[in-house]
Amino acid sequence: MSIEDSPTEIGGSEADFTPEVEIENQDSQLRAHPHLPSINVATELLSASGWSISHDDGDRYEIKSNPQAEAAAKCSSVSVRLLAHEHSFGFTPTDKHVGHISADNRYVEFALKAVESRFGRGQIHLDVGCSHALRSNDHPSLFPNARTHLGMAEPGPAIWAHVHSPRARTCIEISAASASMAFQMLEAEARWGSPWSRDGRELTRFYSIKIRFENDLGRPVALHVAEELARSLLFEAAASLRTSTSLIPRMERGSYHARIASRLATLRFPVARFNDQAAALFQLASDRFNQTVLNRYILYYQSVEYYLPLHDRKAAIQQIRRTLHSPLFSLSDDEDVLSLIGILGRQSSKSERDSFVDLVADSVGSDRIMNWLTQLERSVPEHFTKRGPIKHVTTLSSKDTSRDIVKQVANRIYDVRCRIVHSKAGGGKEGIEAIFPGDREANAMQPDLELLRVVAIEVISGFGSPLTLAGAMDTDARNDA
Numbered sequence: 001m002s003i004e005d006s007p008t009e010i011g012g013s014e015a016d017f018t019p020e021v022e023i024e025n026q027d028s029q030l031r032a033h034p035h036l037p038s039i040n041v042a043t044e045l046l047s048a049s050g051w052s053i054s055h056d057d058g059d060r061y062e063i064k065s066n067p068q069a070e071a072a073a074k075c076s077s078v079s080v081r082l083l084a085h086e087h088s089f090g091f092t093p094t095d096k097h098v099g100h101i102s103a104d105n106r107y108v109e110f111a112l113k114a115v116e117s118r119f120g121r122g123q124i125h126l127d128v129g130c131s132h133a134l135r136s137n138d139h140p141s142l143f144p145n146a147r148t149h150l151g152m153a154e155p156g157p158a159i160w161a162h163v164h165s166p167r168a169r170t171c172i173e174i175s176a177a178s179a180s181m182a183f184q185m186l187e188a189e190a191r192w193g194s195p196w197s198r199d200g201r202e203l204t205r206f207y208s209i210k211i212r213f214e215n216d217l218g219r220p221v222a223l224h225v226a227e228e229l230a231r232s233l234l235f236e237a238a239a240s241l242r243t244s245t246s247l248i249p250r251m252e253r254g255s256y257h258a259r260i261a262s263r264l265a266t267l268r269f270p271v272a273r274f275n276d277q278a279a280a281l282f283q284l285a286s287d288r289f290n291q292t293v294l295n296r297y298i299l300y301y302q303s304v305e306y307y308l309p310l311h312d313r314k315a316a317i318q319q320i321r322r323t324l325h326s327p328l329f330s331l332s333d334d335e336d337v338l339s340l341i342g343i344l345g346r347q348s349s350k351s352e353r354d355s356f357v358d359l360v361a362d363s364v365g366s367d368r369i370m371n372w373l374t375q376l377e378r379s380v381p382e383h384f385t386k387r388g389p390i391k392h393v394t395t396l397s398s399k400d401t402s403r404d405i406v407k408q409v410a411n412r413i414y415d416v417r418c419r420i421v422h423s424k425a426g427g428g429k430e431g432i433e434a435i436f437p438g439d440r441e442a443n444a445m446q447p448d449l450e451l452l453r454v455v456a457i458e459v460i461s462g463f464g465s466p467l468t469l470a471g472a473m474d475t476d477a478r479n480d481a
Contacts, residue, residue: 039077042084082179098248108211108226147176147204169214177208249443272464278306300452311359360410363462373398389444
């Protein structure tokens with residue numbers, strides 16, 4: 001099904017390419033919106049649906065989606081009423097992304113990642129012929145927006161854009177997420193292990209893209225069309241407004257917990273210095289809130305890849321030195337001299353895969369690898385097997401002692417890397433499709449990311465050098481004297 005291009009325009013002139021957003025009216029009178037049930041009715045409705053709601057002092061309520069949920073939020077009565085109102089939409093989760101669809105298949109909402117606090121200067125032009133009466137009291141009901149209902153204008157202006165296609169009879173809106181969607185994000189952040197506030201105002205800090213159709217298209221068609229519209233609009237926003245936001249992939253449940261426990265519970269005083277460039281790549285890869293899992297994987301890989309020429313050079317020097325020091329070596333023997341040339345030739349002709357495998361094998365102990373792999377297998381038992389979600393890569397098993405486990409891990413890391421960077425249409429001449437952002441394999445990559453992360457730590461640490469601060473501090477003390 002195709003959707004006609006919207007006649008609305010987003011953006012300013014070429015000279016002024018950073019438009020301002022239209023600020024949604026934060027009228028506090030919307031707290032008494034007629035669509036919201038009373039607090040008593042809201043509490044009864046949510047409790048009957050399995051939510052856990054307890055009343056604190058004053059106008060504060062602690063709410064959970066169920067008594068065993070990992071996330072709870074302390075919110076005002078308006079938040080409880082808003083969640084109960086949105087419950088009437090009959091939301092069910094979307095399949096591929098963090099989002100939900102209404103029971104009548106006319107409303108789809110996707111959470112947005114890393115929405116900027118403002119788009120810039122200029123103007124977003126709105127289609128005044130929108131059938132949903134943008135400024136009417138009914139609009140917040142059709143496009144639920146927690147910030148609007150809660151009357152929150154702080155800490156900054158709300159992002160708000162609405163475009164409409166009269167021919168397709170479809171509207172798309174970028175605005176603060178609905179309370180239901182915001183609560184999904186709070187629960188997801190709890191699973192990801194991020195620090196998050198229990199203040200009810202947190203419901204207003206998430207943003208989403210909302211698509212409303214005039215008719216019921218059926219769930220499969222509605223989700224397909226909504227995803228296409230969302231992706232297209234976000235690409236155009238990136239091209240026109242230089243924004244940076246995207247849909248959030250829905251990860252498999254086990255991926256949230258597939259983490260290797262750190263041996264260090266606290267920071268220690270530094271005892272070694274590490275290469276600045278490799279450390280910078282590793283630190284950027286550790287930003288799990290502003291990087292996609294594919295970006296993080298490549299950055300971790302690059303932090304290891306940095307050492308490939310250094311390791312090959314070091315290996316060649318060690319082999320040559322070992323040969324020269326041997327009492328069996330003779331400079332007058334042509335074969336012995338040619339053996340030195342052969343060492344250099346083998347190093348220079350190695351493939352990148354062989355160099356990477358050798359680097360990991362020389363930097364990481366098999367006992368460490370077995371320990372890490374065993375930890376991950378407890379969380380996701382089938383992930384590294386043939387039945388796992390990542391196809392066309394080396395399989396791993398901590399129980400298989402017939403193979404060099406370190407080299408197998410290195411080969412799997414390289415296999416995954418190739419499937420990310422070789423993103424040719426149709427899989428190129430190999431015929432193996434790449435891993436793209438948002439697809440099923442990308443959403444299931446957390447265990448592989450964890451394994452690469454700890455390999456990167458070992459490699460970077462192996463090339464570290466002792467910190468020698470004492471001499472420098474003594475010199476400074478003498479200079480001060």
